[in-house]
Amino acid sequence: MELQPRERDALARWRPGNTLTNRFLARLVIRLSQRVMTRWNRLSVDGRERLDALQERGDRGLLTYSNHVSRLDDPLLVSNFGLADLPYDRMRWVAADALKLFSSKPSSFLFSAGKCVPIVRGGGLDQPGLHFLSQHLRDGAWVHIFPEGGASRDPEGWLRHPFKAGIGRLIAETRPLTLPFYHVGMQHIAPHRTAPQRGHHVQVLFGEPTDCDDTFIADFADGEPRQVWKRISEWTHTVLQELEAHVRAV
Numbered sequence: 001m002e003l004q005p006r007e008r009d010a011l012a013r014w015r016p017g018n019t020l021t022n023r024f025l026a027r028l029v030i031r032l033s034q035r036v037m038t039r040w041n042r043l044s045v046d047g048r049e050r051l052d053a054l055q056e057r058g059d060r061g062l063l064t065y066s067n068h069v070s071r072l073d074d075p076l077l078v079s080n081f082g083l084a085d086l087p088y089d090r091m092r093w094v095a096a097d098a099l100k101l102f103s104s105k106p107s108s109f110l111f112s113a114g115k116c117v118p119i120v121r122g123g124g125l126d127q128p129g130l131h132f133l134s135q136h137l138r139d140g141a142w143v144h145i146f147p148e149g150g151a152s153r154d155p156e157g158w159l160r161h162p163f164k165a166g167i168g169r170l171i172a173e174t175r176p177l178t179l180p181f182y183h184v185g186m187q188h189i190a191p192h193r194t195a196p197q198r199g200h201h202v203q204v205l206f207g208e209p210t211d212c213d214d215t216f217i218a219d220f221a222d223g224e225p226r227q228v229w230k231r232i233s234e235w236t237h238t239v240l241q242e243l244e245a246h247v248r249a250v
Contacts, residue, residue: 003127007120010098011128013108014118023088025113033079040198041189043080047181047206051081054177054209055090061137061176063212064092065167066183067240068146069157072190075114077183077204078144092142093133095119095166097150121149125169125229137174145170147236157187159244163237168229171212171236172220180207180236182243205247207239 003011016022037043054062066073074094083091098118102108119129133143147163154160171178185202210216220231 003120003123007098007123010102010108011118011120013102013105013112015108015112016115016117017112018088022113025110026088026091026115027084029075029110029114030079030084033076034084036189036196037076037080037202040196042201043077043204044201045080045204045206048081048204050206050209051179051181054179055082055086055142057140057177059140061140061174062142063137063167063170063174063176063178064142064144064181065147065178065236065240066144066181067157067159067244068148068151069154069183069187070151070190071192072196073146073151073183073186074144076190076196077186077202090142091115092144093117093136094144095129095133095146097121098123098129119166125166130166130169134170134173137170137176143170143176147233147240151192152187155187157184159237159240161237163233165226165229165233167236168232169225171232172217172225172228175213175217177209178212178236179209180239180243181205182207182240182247184247203247203250205243207243210239 093115096116096118098120101111101116102118117129117132120127137143145167147167148160149164152160181204183202183204185200188200189197220228
């Protein structure tokens with residue numbers, strides 16, 4: 001699909017790079033995010049040791065994925081998962097809405113520093129941001145993605161269905177290690193179009209990691225590539241649905 005002028009302009013404002021300014025801004029946002037989540041609010045995380053263990057994964061790419069209920073799920077949540085202990089080049093890349101986050105030079109400067117990768121909604125699977133994420137997963141990077149494709153508008157933040165095919169394509173093409181997590185409560189801390197709120201409790205549950213190697217992919221590889229991507233996306237939805245049921249049953 002051909003990108004529109006506004007979309008091309010948003011992509012042109014993206015300036016990723018391991019520069020001193022980018023490192024400073026990233027550290028600043030991490031510290032502020034930690035304050036919001038642990039001083040202003042209460043954060044409970046179950047299973048984070050699974051993510052910590054995967055930071056020593058050699059040259060394998062790591063794809064984390066989660067539900068999406070507020071505009072600040074990342075960086076507020078992910079900043080509390082060990083980002084401060086990682087060098088800048090080992091911090092996660094995250095798929096982000098191109099038109100919302102890269103609409104001006106100042107915001108593009110900030111979100112580029114935060115290792116956000118602009119994805120054009122409705123731009124299809126053959127676009128620069130997805131190619132960038134795919135290549136970095138192949139190179140052993142950590143990538144985070146919200147497979148719902150946008151924040152849920154459900155007042156209670158229930159998962160949306162179906163997931164976008166992009167996560168299926170990334171898994172099929174890069175054979176990464178994957179790790180899901182599900183969270184509840186962020187819809188109260190960072191509602192749409194308001195500043196972060198105080199006095200709420202957020203619960204996070206990490207699932208089990210999966211090695212999406214050739215053997216794993218072979219279980220889905222019957223048919224055309226897009227069908228394979230769709231089936232893998234359905235698998236990720238099932239995994240998050242199981243975490244959702246567990247967290248909400250507590």
